[in-house]
Amino acid sequence: MAVDPLIELRDVNKHFGSLHVLRDINLTVGRGEVVVVIGPSGSGKSTLCRTVNRLEPVDSGTILLDGRPLPEEGKSLARLRAEVGMVFQSFNLFAHKSVLENVSLAQIKVRGRKKEQAEARSRELLERVGLAAHAGKYPAQLSGGQQQRVAIARALAMDPKALLFDEPTSALDPEMINEVLEVMRQLARDGMTMVVVTHEMGFARSAANRVVFMADGSIVEDRAPEEFFTAPESDRAKDFLSKILKH
Amino acid sequence: MDVLTENFSLYGRGLLGTVELTVYASLLALALGFVMASFRVAPVGSLRAFGTVWVAVLRNTPLTLLFFAVLLGLPRFGLVLPFQLFAVLALGCYTSAFICEAVRSGINTVPVGQGEAARSLGMTFGQTLGGVVLPQAFRSVIPPIGSTLIALAKNSAIAGSFSVTELLGTYKTLNELGYSIIWSFVWIAVGYLIVTLTISALFNVLEKRWGVAR
Numbered sequence: 451m452a453v454d455p456l457i458e459l460r461d462v463n464k465h466f467g468s469l470h471v472l473r474d475i476n477l478t479v480g481r482g483e484v485v486v487v488i489g490p491s492g493s494g495k496s497t498l499c500r501t502v503n504r505l506e507p508v509d510s511g512t513i514l515l516d517g518r519p520l521p522e523e524g525k526s527l528a529r530l531r532a533e534v535g536m537v538f539q540s541f542n543l544f545a546h547k548s549v550l551e552n553v554s555l556a557q558i559k560v561r562g563r564k565k566e567q568a569e570a571r572s573r574e575l576l577e578r579v580g581l582a583a584h585a586g587k588y589p590a591q592l593s594g595g596q597q598q599r600v601a602i603a604r605a606l607a608m609d610p611k612a613l614l615f616d617e618p619t620s621a622l623d624p625e626m627i628n629e630v631l632e633v634m635r636q637l638a639r640d641g642m643t644m645v646v647v648t649h650e651m652g653f654a655r656s657a658a659n660r661v662v663f664m665a666d667g668s669i670v671e672d673r674a675p676e677e678f679f680t681a682p683e684s685d686r687a688k689d690f691l692s693k694i695l696k697h
Numbered sequence: 698m699d700v701l702t703e704n705f706s707l708y709g710r711g712l713l714g715t716v717e718l719t720v721y722a723s724l725l726a727l728a729l730g731f732v733m734a735s736f737r738v739a740p741v742g743s744l745r746a747f748g749t750v751w752v753a754v755l756r757n758t759p760l761t762l763l764f765f766a767v768l769l770g771l772p773r774f775g776l777v778l779p780f781q782l783f784a785v786l787a788l789g790c791y792t793s794a795f796i797c798e799a800v801r802s803g804i805n806t807v808p809v810g811q812g813e814a815a816r817s818l819g820m821t822f823g824q825t826l827g828g829v830v831l832p833q834a835f836r837s838v839i840p841p842i843g844s845t846l847i848a849l850a851k852n853s854a855i856a857g858s859f860s861v862t863e864l865l866g867t868y869k870t871l872n873e874l875g876y877s878i879i880w881s882f883v884w885i886a887v888g889y890l891i892v893t894l895t896i897s898a899l900f901n902v903l904e905k906r907w908g909v910a911r
Contacts, residue, residue: 503817505813505816505817523740524821525821528816528819528820528821529819530819531816531817531818531819532818532819533819534817535817535818536814536817538810538813538814540808540810542808542810542811542813542814543814544811544814544815544829545811545833546832546833546836555818555828555829556815556818556819556820559820559824559828560818560819560820560824601814604814604818605817605818608818608819
């Protein structure tokens, strides 16, 4: 398995009120690995994703990034978050800023780059996601797929060690899903460490190194995608796959 | 009409006093209001508590009582300032509570995801608030802040009862000089209209320039 762990979760537990959303989660993501997290809704997969950069604090257990535990709050936590990019289901582009400013803002404020330097890097990244021509537009003027690609460029602009994707295609029209998945596949080929929460089984099959199946807050299976999809071990996974693969 | 022409300088001084009170107290209220709103959404519990107490105390104290507390109370602790400055303090602090709540409601109109995205990029609380949340909140708080500042302009009349030169206070002098009380007040009302309509116009411009474009 992972020889060089980048993200490690050890005995992580979390409650929302009386709801136990994460139960004794142990997960290691190696450098350069692509881990896809799937499972029924309410299984805790988004929460799991959000705990890695502490957008959701955990109740117990430890989370290590590059061997160091996540800081509690404040400046050191902010520094660490810059190392882990995040892409959201609802894009969350800054609505009052142009596409170029969206990608440049944190480079200037967090990385301390000069404006011209940051904008050059932003244009390079927008080129990479195929949106160089839209740099001057505002998020509301773009389609969902375009917005999500800008969001990926924005996350990449911080030169993160890993990227977290929280259902990146769930809010998209069907014909836009592929343009986003294609960018993600390219990132995976380039060796980016990725944790992807998704319902796109095709992506899981083709791009993932491992599939993590979650149900009721626990990790039920953690295996190579081909093994998981062809021969799931648990009844829970069999049931889940039978429901989604029949269509 | 004679009341105005024969006492132009008196009215002028009164109007100027009201304008000064309004401008200085507005600036103080805006500054304090934004700071208190930041406190109320801060991740630090003690700051949140401070902001909450600030608003609860100032918003629920009658303004006249607050004037008494500032003008009579502070000198007892050795703080003696010109009455106009005391009046600006009282008005500004009082109004800041309302500005704070308007700004906070504006912050609540900004989707949570905007702040989460900023934080996930490594921006600190201050950078997230100043660079992402407040600029978007600002657009929706222009109208309520305009109303609050208009209320401030009219509240400044209370300062007249504490020997600060302002517009409403001119009626006492005019009354002693034997002018018609009705016409004295008509021109005072016109003076207030000049101030409040100016504030309205200013905020209309701001709203056109910065208001939410959907």
